[in-house]
Amino acid sequence: MGVRLKEREILLIESLSVYFYTYSGIVKAVEDLDLSIYEGECFGLVGETGCGKSTLMKAVLRLIPPPGKIVKGKVLFKGIDLTKLSEQQLQKIRGYKISMVFQEPSSALDPLFNNGYQIVETILSHEKIAQKNAWKKALSLLRTVKIPEAERRLYQYPHELSGGMKQRIVISIALAGKPDIIIADEPTTALDVTVQAQILDLLKELQKKYKTTLVIITHNLGIVAEYCDRIGVMYAGKLIELGSTLQIFENPLHPYTKGLLAAVPKISSKREKLASIPGTVPNLINPPSGCRFHPRCRYATDRCKKEVPKLLEVEPGHKVACHLYNGENNG
């Protein structure tokens, strides 16, 4: 297995492509994607509906349902290629070394089992310890995620809890194995605003405490602005810009990123008219040739229609896939 680890690179995605073979055609949901995620950082993956961000992260854990398939590429986790592991080997990693928190806590929790059991189940599937100790561990996890009256809640059922509480339970399950990476896919979209802030603060706190790597997938730019160290912007299955939060917000390079930032209402004394990006998201069965954004881009040239722009570094740590920044380079 070819191992190329840069300093503290915990997840390396190389040329990943995920296609869905449907009735109406082949949906190229993720195309030729390269991405590195570093140990201990909080990485935000942003994009609008259908851009492939959820698909990308599910591909990391090989949770893509048929008719989807990883067509090519590698996912290196601490040097091991996850795409080549057997289902059995993968299960040792899923939920343990890499865990996921999903959007709807109600569907992540089984209504037939009490809260404690669901945590214990995860613990016992990965560790060989006594039942009693597993329950003790579950209780301490509940306290870690700041659930009040943890002893009582341990034996309650999910439906007895509010949305925010349920999400805390889901997070505690995700923490059960002291994971290296926690992937949170729109973890707060279904929650109220004040609860959302609490949950995100909690995730950030836990990340610092356990030195876990946190990946937050969201369409909400405000969340990544506030909580993430680095951001990756996806559009139509491709990673089009990558950089630190400051770089992306203060110096957005890709026309799509600029459009996205201009479309979000900001609270300032001047009410600028929201700029909207003309056109709509492309069909991924027949995506536009060359740069997938070119039909909606006001700077589009002939080159954009023919050549797929590569993700290139423009300033240290800030990469963009756009021909506007590729002119003089030897590519």
Added chain:
Amino acid sequence: MVKELVEVKSLVKFFPLRRFLFHIGDVIAVDNISFSIIKGETFGLVGESGCGKTTVGRLLLRLIEPTEGKVFFNGKNIFELRGLELKEFRRKAQIVFQDPYSSLNPRMTVYDIISEPVKFHKVKDEDVRDYIIEVLEKVGLSKDQLYRYPHEFSGGQRQRIAIARALSLQPEFIVLDEPTSSLDVSVQAQILNMLIDFQRELGLTYLFISHDLSVIYYISQKVAVMYLGKIVELASTDEIFEKPLHPYTQMLLSSIPIADIDYIKKRKRIIPKGEPPSPVNPPSGCRFHPRCPYAKDVCKKVNPPLIRVDKNHLVMCHLYSS
């Protein structure tokens, strides 16, 4: 003299709780609220789940009957209207819902969906088809989408259809119940801009319900913050954002994720305590006291009155009572 298009007076709505046919209590969804909306303005209604804002929207259109209170539309109490007057009110007051997926009948074409109200209210007697094409083009859709079904459209396009349906009746007042909450950012921008343009062009008045404070900031001139059935703060948009008085408003403003690094650095960070309580068992006294960082003894016992702090700034909080 400014004309108030909508005037809400002491509106109350209880939902009875039943268990096995026994009436065991009430959910007080809307607890004695009053406010008015001036013709041509956008009035924002903000709050989290369980605060009653959706119920207020429905009451203002008489989609549900109130337990108590009055709503005046153009001077007449809508709960006393009958027959033709009621029908006329229904034409003048429309609604756009949050969920673009269930607000359109999946078995009807776009043409059917928009023509149904047009024909019912006889907005146009002849050339109905041409009129509908006109309305569709106004919201940015094209005439060859006339005979398509809702499932063939994206969320943003469906909202456009829903807006077209509302506009086709040439209304005066539209209740927008979280119309962009389920849409992507860029689509949301398109829809919001469109709504603002229509308001200017057609002289529309909006009640804009949302939990997203940045959208409310952008589109409304006045804002009411609701908590557990009560309006806890009411002021102009600029006032609310620059000088939020109620601790809940402050908590909301500090919690919303805003895509603006400068604003994030400037704002005061209040970590919210607790969760929005269920309206079935509200706390005693001031409903917000369990989560309030400034709660005093009086807050636990007595519900604060609505205090006028400035000419147009009302707050329901003991902190401002003397």
Added chain:
Amino acid sequence: MPRLTDILQSWKDRNRSKIEEWMLTLKLIKRMPLMIVGIILILSFIFIAIFGSYIAPYDPYKISFSEILEPPSLKHPFGTDEYGRDIFSRVLVGAWVSFEVSIITLVIAISIGTLIGMMAGYFGGIIDEFLMRITDIFLAFPGLVLAIAFSAALGSGIHSVMIALSLVWWPSYARVIRGQVLSVKENLYVEAAKAVGLGNLTIMIKHVLPNSISPIIVLATLDMGGVILTAAALSFIGLGAQPPVPEWGRLIADGQPYFPEYWWYVVFPGIAIFLTVLGFNLLGDGITEILDPRLRRRVEFGG
């Protein structure tokens, strides 16, 4: 005067989505051999039901004492009965009776069931309770027992069978429709219709009903087989069709005393019932599969 091609084109434009849906459905059906078998069986049944009397080689009522109880031969493919009547012709003509009974029964049952289910689901409250208790009373009895009771009370003959069976079958439709209405009426487009000012009746007919009837299609298809079987059973015990009507159940009853020496008398009508009911069951299963979105996805071809 618009040309035919223009008219066709505009119809195609207006119904483009429907056409696409059907094309997709046809593609799915092509991969489901059992369903195709079911469709063939049913189409044959319907064809025979409608045209049976024209394609029957002999008059099914013609008596011929010289040819009684003859085994199957080239002349009489299904043999003859105790009156020398050609059983093949009788089976062919009997198809119509089964067809008529099942269609009329289901039309009545679905109409009653839909009306009651719609009222119960839409208005809720006391109306719902009242209507559902009535439905429960009907459902409390096993179908066949109830059918026999009604049939006996109404007198014999194919028409009392239809009424009896309708009374047995409507409650399940009422239940199903009520369930659908309960969920459909929560949709926002129903509220939108109210906001426009439309009355309850209009909303029920234009918005709620069309969105509630899809499970009925599957239910009705599967029930066709069930009704035919029950009608045959009633005729078998003498409550349904009276001689000389060649209803299949009646034929089996008539042939019972001659079994097993003159086996063809019972076997061929039995096979006819079997194939018909099988056809409806296969079709019903096929439709269920087609409508199930998860199964639909699995049908999509892999890389």
